[in-house]
Amino acid sequence: MLAFDKSMKEPPSMKQTDKCLDSQLWHACAGGMVQMPAVNSKVYYFPQGHAEHAQGVVDFGTSRRIPPLILCRVTALKFMADQETDEIFAKIHMVPLSSNEPDHGEDDRLSLSINGLDAQEKPASFAKTLTQSDANNGGGFSVPRYCAETIFPRLDYSADPPVQTVHAKDVHGEIWKFRHIYRGTPRRHL
Secondary structure, eight states: OOOOOGGGGSOOOOOTTOOOOOHHHHHHHHOTTOEEOOTTOEEEEOHHHHHHHOSSOOOOTTOSSOOSOEEEEEEEEEEEEOTTTOOEEEEEEEEEOOTTSTTOOTTOOOOOEETTOTTSOOOOOOOOOOOHHHHTTTTOOOBOHHHHHHTSOOOOTTSSSOEEEEEEEOTTSOEEEEEEEEETTTTEEO
């Protein structure tokens, strides 16, 4: 039996260093195969897997026998990114369910939301790995036509040349300004 501190029943408060990301941006970075549990859903916690993959020491207190898995309820979910590496990760706060709770039954389904977005549409996004030729092109690079026409705000093609400023927010909340222009021979989105 694991002993849990009563303070674990409430989700931890947000620290200044725990700056959360927009969930759509987080999922766009994570990729289409990632599934995250919804708040109030039931999940299994695997203590041994946690201990094996944790970056630090995991302290299970004075528990002598730790069960291989523990049914828990998700009480909070934070989408985050490492400040130095930009690597994304999630913090999931879980509260163990005791076997005598009324909703602890074998017929309960465990749920994962598709991309963590439930019924929301998948965000429109594209990724491009910049190449040496992109870097040698004065900082400009071409964008696939489909992406420019479906993701970016609509260009005013009556202007000469069609141009606009696109603002993008990165995983740390910093705003980047890009110029989207349709020009060249043959004409393309840059």
